[in-house]
Amino acid sequence: MMVWTPEMSVGVALIDRQHQEFVGLINELAESTKTGRAQVTTGLVLMKLDSYARYHFSTEEEYFAVFNFEGAEEHILAHRQLSKRLTDFIDRFYNRNETITEDLAVFLMEWLENHTETMDRKYTRCFNEHGLY
Numbered sequence: 001m002m003v004w005t006p007e008m009s010v011g012v013a014l015i016d017r018q019h020q021e022f023v024g025l026i027n028e029l030a031e032s033t034k035t036g037r038a039q040v041t042t043g044l045v046l047m048k049l050d051s052y053a054r055y056h057f058s059t060e061e062e063y064f065a066v067f068n069f070e071g072a073e074e075h076i077l078a079h080r081q082l083s084k085r086l087t088d089f090i091d092r093f094y095n096r097n098e099t100i101t102e103d104l105a106v107f108l109m110e111w112l113e114n115h116t117e118t119m120d121r122k123y124t125r126c127f128n129e130h131g132l133y
């Protein structure tokens, strides 16, 4: 099980809560492989991820705009790439009936490590300087 720890904090409570939801979805997927309901749960997790990606990326990007964050362009591009990869998983699962649970789990861990725990940290100073904690 993944556990959200204070080391993962981006220094903004609202965004930390959203990242905690993301960790929750990773755990939901991991749990499903133990219960033998992987297919059903994978479908549910995919739908929740789709919704999560939309509102979570919007949240971050709205603050980029409001605070004129200098790393916005690169960061928004990374969001688009994650969304595209998620769309590919949705296509593989729903349109091509593939079993994707393990690949999806690997993708989500990469997302957590390379984006949530790394790239998202880069806006902390900017957001905090604008009074957002």
Ligand SMILES: [Fe+2]
Binding pocket: 019, 056, 060, 116, 120
């Ligand atoms: Fe994020």
Ligand SMILES: [Fe+2]
Binding pocket: 060, 075, 079, 115, 119, 120
């Ligand atoms: Fe982000």
